[in-house]
Amino acid sequence: MRALQKTLLAGALAALSVPALAAPDFPEGKWWKRPRLAAEIGLSADQSRDIEKIFVKSRTRLIDLKADLEKKQLALQSSMEDQVADRRTVEKEIEAVENARAELQKARALMILDMKQILKHEQWERLLQMQQEMRERRMMEREGRPEGYRPRDGRPPARPKASRGD
Amino acid sequence: MEHSNSPSHLTDAELFGLAIPAAGVPEALPAHFSDCLACTRALQEWKTAVRDLAADGGAVDGRSAEEWAAAEAKTIEAIRRARFARRPLPWRWGVGVAASILLVVALAVPSRHTPQRARPGVPAATDLSAEDQADDALLRDVAMLSRGDDGAGAWNSLLPDSGASIREEDRL
Numbered sequence: 250m251r252a253l254q255k256t257l258l259a260g261a262l263a264a265l266s267v268p269a270l271a272a273p274d275f276p277e278g279k280w281w282k283r284p285r286l287a288a289e290i291g292l293s294a295d296q297s298r299d300i301e302k303i304f305v306k307s308r309t310r311l312i313d314l315k316a317d318l319e320k321k322q323l324a325l326q327s328s329m330e331d332q333v334a335d336r337r338t339v340e341k342e343i344e345a346v347e348n349a350r351a352e353l354q355k356a357r358a359l360m361i362l363d364m365k366q367i368l369k370h371e372q373w374e375r376l377l378q379m380q381q382e383m384r385e386r387r388m389m390e391r392e393g394r395p396e397g398y399r400p401r402d403g404r405p406p407a408r409p410k411a412s413r414g415d
Numbered sequence: 416m417e418h419s420n421s422p423s424h425l426t427d428a429e430l431f432g433l434a435i436p437a438a439g440v441p442e443a444l445p446a447h448f449s450d451c452l453a454c455t456r457a458l459q460e461w462k463t464a465v466r467d468l469a470a471d472g473g474a475v476d477g478r479s480a481e482e483w484a485a486a487e488a489k490t491i492e493a494i495r496r497a498r499f500a501r502r503p504l505p506w507r508w509g510v511g512v513a514a515s516i517l518l519v520v521a522l523a524v525p526s527r528h529t530p531q532r533a534r535p536g537v538p539a540a541t542d543l544s545a546e547d548q549a550d551d552a553l554l555r556d557v558a559m560l561s562r563g564d565d566g567a568g569a570w571n572s573l574l575p576d577s578g579a580s581i582r583e584e585d586r587l
Contacts, residue, residue, distance in 0.1 A: 277558045278551040282543055304550065311557050318560055354561035 290372045307360040318349040434461035
């Protein structure tokens with residue numbers, strides 16, 4: 250019974266924290282190496298170096314987890330394309346893919362959490378805000394709206410509080 | 416000049432011969448004319464026609480040297496005007512060439528400048544070293560895979576697109 254409670258609690262925490270940290274608002278790629286972005290949030294050379302260290306520490310694991318997920322996806326895809334696929338086998342492969350994805354998501358979220366510790370609160374906020382603006386701009390461009398268009402009185406819409414990790 | 420060719424009247428050939436005598440000397444008219452009013456009238460018509468023809472020919476033949484020179488100059492001028500109107504003007508060629516150059520420039524310039532357009536937060540590929548670019552790609556892949564929107568490899572990509580289904584339902 251206690252094991253079940255633990256599992257439920259862990260699941261609830263994961264549902265709350267992992268999507269928050271791994272939210273699409275967080276900049277993708279090596280954002281701390283982009284001069285304009287670094288200047289915009291006032292990232293110092295020391296901060297940049299520390300963030301790079303965190304990434305380097307996580308890199309091998311990220312590569313492994315990514316490869317593992319891709320291999321499992323490939324196996325599942327083969328089974329799904331098989332005309333006489335065994336239902337039980339496919340079920341296991343789906344679970345394997347989602348577990349591998351969860352592992353990758355967790356590793357990424359923890360790396361982002363470590364990076365967040367390096368930044369000041371204002372820097373973190375500005376970083377998320379910039380990413381939000383960029384995403385909106387991309388969406389507008391895709392929808393064919395003019396580039397300077399802002400949906401709410403010229404200001405970007407506020408991010409939902411629940412989606413942040415702090 | 417419709418004159419009957421009855422045996423009692425003169426034929427058209429005879430009337431023509433009388434209207435234009437062969438040697439330029441008028442022939443003696445047959446006695447028939449004193450009795451036949453129709454033939455007399457027919458001969459008069461022939462003579463009038465011959466005179467008219469002679470008058471037309473005389474208008475060209477009677478031109479003086481000045482009149483010929485003036486007519487020649489007028490003809491040459493008319494020919495020049497016609498040739499000039501048919502030939503495309505030089506400035507038209509210029510406009511065509513300039514328009515072609517502008518079109519090429521308009522097509523080439525935006526494609527050359529697009530990658531240089533600054534967008535805050537989006538780095539140009541040249542901003543990062545080769546190693547950083549590889550790391551950048553890794554981080555992007557990881558983000559995409561962990562979100563589950565990696566398309567081809569995802570098992571749920573084999574399922575129907577829920578968004579598309581909703582749009583389809585809206586249409587029904």
